[in-house]
Amino acid sequence: GSYFYQFYQELDKLYENEEKSETCKTDLFSGVDDPDVIKFLIKISGILKRLLNKEISVKNAEKLEDKHCIYLRYWIYDKLIKLGFDRYDVNMSFHFLKKNKKGCISFTSSEKPCNFYKLSLKDIYNMKNLYDYSELLFKGDMNVYDKISEDSKYLDYFKNGLNLYKSSKTRCPTDTKNEYCYEFNEYEKIHTKHKAKLPSFSCREKLLSSLYKKETNLNGELSQDGKSYNTIDPDLYKLLDNIIDTKHLYKFYGLLEKHNGKYNTTNCDTLKDYPIKENAICELMGRVEDIFKIWDNTYVTYGQLTPSETCNYLNYWLHDKLSHIDANPCDIEIFYILWHKYTMDKSKNKNKCYNEKYYGFNKEELENKKKLFDFLIYYKIIKDKIKEPKNENKNDYCQYIKVMFELYKKMEQKNISYSYAEELKLFRNNFSSNRELYYLEENCPDMCLGFVFNKKFKTLCPFEENNTTELAKINLNQCENLESSKVPGQVDKNNEEGYNFGTLPTATVYNELNGNITTNTFYNICSQLIPYDKNHCGIYNLCTKLVRNLKKLSTMEKEERKDRCEYITHWLYHEIWKNTNIISENIYENVALREFFNVAFEVLRKLDITDCFFNTMNINFYEEKEKKYLHDYFKSHKKINDGNICKDEECKKYCKYILFINDLYRKYINKCCYCFKSEGCMEIYPSYFKCNDIYKPHKLFEKLQCSKLEGFRDKIRNVDTPVPEDHYVKMLTEISVKEPHLLNWGNKKPSIIPEVVYNKKTSDPFYTFAIGSLGFLGVFLILFILYKFTPLGSYFNNRDARKKRSYFENFEQEFLEDDVEFNHGNTQNRRMRIAYRQL
Template sequence: MLENWDNSLEQLKAGCNERTCCDYLNYWLHEKMEKSRYNQKTIQYIYAAWDVINRNRKKGYNYCWYKNFKLASSEFNNKKQLYEFLEHYDSIKNKLNNVDSSNNIEYCTFIKKMFDLYLEMEKSNTAQIYNDEIRYFQQKINCELSYVKTKCSDKCLHLVFQTKNDNFCQPNENNIGELSKSPKKYEDFNSEENIDIYCNFCTEILPLERDYPGINELCKKLARNLIDITKETAENNDDIKNNCEYLTHWIYDEMRKLPSSTSQSIGNIPFVHKLLDAGYRINETLKNKHCRFKYYRDYSFEELKEMKELHDFFKIYNDINNKITTIGSENSNYCKYISHIYDLYKKYIKNCCEYYYKENHYNDNCSDYFNCDKTYDPNNLLIKLNCSSKLSDEESKKVYDVATIDRLAKLMTEKSEEQSKLLSKSMSEKSKVQTESLAELVTVKPQEQSELIFKDRNVLITSENLFSALLNDPFYVASLGFFGLLGIFFTLFCFYKFTPLGSNFRKKSSGYEISKNNYNQKGRKKLLYENSESNNTNLKNRPYKLAYQSS
């Protein structure tokens, strides 16, 4: 074949050109050698023979040079799969054009698989071995994004160059039908209508477009939405608050789709601060009403996604509740969605709510995405739908225990009151019995006045037993220890201040200080004296300098 390469190309020209035919030959040969498990020496002989054939060919003829794929088997298969997909993409596209939307699932699934393979290769630690395939994919698919978006709309394939996540689209966990206006709000926020007139607000964002494709368009949408909200709801503060909550969750969710890490705090992601700062500057231009959105700098995009899901659920809770009787075949979808929300509900309730034991009052710390009113407990819907993940009333109440701030104190108080009542009742009954039969039952020993002995010897109450009972109570032990130490310190203080012993101790202490001071003064005097003598001895040798003042 190599010796007659030009003839081979002529025969295959309908299916491939010179470059692609040579690529096919290389992939075919390597796959054959790999399946035959040739050793490295044999492979080298084959490639050496290939070289000899090319060198012996006359000039002016076409050549096909070998590619030595020094790759692991899985890496070679990845290269081959993506290459073949790109070579046959036009054929796939033609077939996709000839089927209606209901029959394109198989084609779209295959295209999605190849797009996933591209992302896997691009993100791998050995991405350099895939450079040719990655470059070829980008050149080929870059002009096909609008097409795949239209034909495979549910796959989000048009985001392939804008994401570093494993999935192009996040799972639509709340896809449960048109239950409320919340999906429509997000759809309005994402509209591209008239966004270019707001480009002046985003001049500082434009340079980020290279690293974060789509951020400039998102900035213009944010500017338009902020201004539209204040215009539409200028007279109603509740509407502004409601729409601003939607806008807050929308902007974080859209930023999450830009290339970044979903696990780190957004305060550590550079473009987040710059985009939100642009939003703050837009707010400053709105004199009457501002749409304030929070900067959750310590949260990750994954946490913000969960907060959005909770927010949207509470907004549509009543719609779901009203529709339960007509759900029918959609029951499993509802159960799956609400079970997912209930897991988030249990996760966030401790930080968002503060309940009071056996009271209806509560504090709501996350009102922008959480509802602490027990009426909106997702488990209520799970019970009505008879979902397998529902909890019983008793189990459901335990969910609130972690968020009940005075539960332990109230339980201890109730327990203490119960024990006090039981003790009081018991002592009252014993006192009555003892009063009625004291003469018959009790003998008092004069020599041990603190000891009572019941004649039937069933009960023995002595001062030793009473002391032992007190020692077994930690409260009394701690109290006795504290007051005992306090008494010792007070006694020592009185001895020190008001007794001859303390007076003698103070005199000794002051005498020591006086002695020490006298010693130091004597030392200083002696030092001064020695210094003065030293100065006097040198005085004779020094010349005198007299200052005269003319009259």
């Protein structure tokens, strides 16, 4: 077996045979209470002594001596895990090892002792796995990778190890000071010495991973001719005809395409032991050498670009070249090694250019990195195009932006090994501003662009699928041809038609909320309503509009968010009420409506909207409609009051509208306003009623001079403000000031009732108290006897029990039936109680 395995087995034997050393002092274990921990530490101390004195019997022990400490720590971590030590035991063990790293006995060995670092349980697992996988990978034979790749568990094991190695590299720069990084950096220094036999960890492991995913092959054949005719991202290339290229990226790529490299065997002599596409890699390296011959004079400041920008452009151009020759991870890694070696050893350019942040990319990662980079370079130009009012390609630009946002989410999910760290950072720098995302939401609606940084969503649009299912299409088509059922619930059409003023701000908002979904996307969260759409035509469509509106609400803040929530609430009740297909004849058995509200609350939960909910218990749609009228009146008051809107016949419509509102105002003012004499009125329901006197309808009636119009003279009555709650207290206070003698108890008028001469003995307070107490006890005794020894007590007892049981049973039943907000379980047989009234 391997030397590592032999070393591990020898440590196991020492551990099993190690007896308690007579020279170990018991005071070394002060503070350690667990006898198992003490026994473990005694054995480890003896093993440390033997290791440092070179008393191990492994063959060829002189090999890889610099790894002895790593092997020992790996073995100790394995023991800590197997022994099941908790966090406290682990901490005590590390404390002891750091303090006594030479063992219990002092000795004269010149061997450098092994350092121990205080790690958490999670770090112990990570470091052990890192040691384990890297040692096996180091000794692996790349020629048998095809056979290894057939075992998915084996590949997953190596993949996890690589991700851990790369994340540790990012977590632990050389200047980071913590226990985990101390140990990792020590390991990394030792590992670097042995890279002569292994170009890098990532080359081997990623080759295994790509073989398992069938992404590449090892036979050295190209999957295509290796040429990419459109170096720019194809989706972006389609839009470039309409874009003025001020960034010079496309032209720069074009210049690089003109360089033809020559196959140079001297540069590739070191690659013969690796299964790579030698001809393709060496040819690409020849093109790079040809480019660098004129780099300083031609490319460094091309098009007024900076040297760092032109170097980045070259890097991403090479990403495209490597992906088009079907390069596997080893191909890619070897190419970057050659490029770095050439730049450092042979290039005479003043401006050095190479990839300093290479982490061992695969083909998919190279493609994604380049696509996102190209998009970020051209985004500002695309944004300017979207601003153009008559741009026919606006939808194409928006679709392209959405595709790139989806790519960002995908890259973010797969950035475990930090392969996309640079591109993700550039993306966040461009779009982290809420203002930028708000602009995109306004100009590219219904595309979920505002959710790009939402960590809860793994995809950009959490409620969307690309296409509707065939079953959905069939059901929705049937819905389009379904006639409205003859059921109650429709809105008063006279009021609806007469009071729908398109010039008011409320109309603009409702038109937006009720607008059709402009994209071809399918909201999968609403799909559970499709079976109901056949008999309740429109319920699915209403659900999609609600999802769209709530998505936009989730991006709003403060007053704008509060205002939009009020609109959505009133709009939703209104749309449900006026749709005769949603409100069924037996409204108390409306399963579809109950399911609709279940979906609504699920959307609210997913969007983290906790400040905008709908009442779903005992809904009175008639009252909700009245509340909407009041809400809209107060929102439109300023426009009606300030604007010059009263013209001819239109003025009569407004006057009629104000009369209608005045009746509602009178009906609701006492319920909605809690007034005080000096401090005004407190608004109990500010979402649909304002208590300030400036909103009184009769004032607006006078402002529009409705009394001068025929048919409106003396039609309106002023609505009084509710009586202040402190009215009577204030009144008594004023009276007491004007007539203070009423509070003077000394000024008594003669009584018309003659005084009664009383007995002095009965007037004694002691007798009064004694008589009262005895009387109370007597009454209590009689009631106790009646309750305990007569049927009267049983009657009251059973009656209370029945009342209590009935109350709680009714309450529980009502809660289970109506509380859709918190119940998301099976709703097939649950009832919903909705009160309504025919208008």
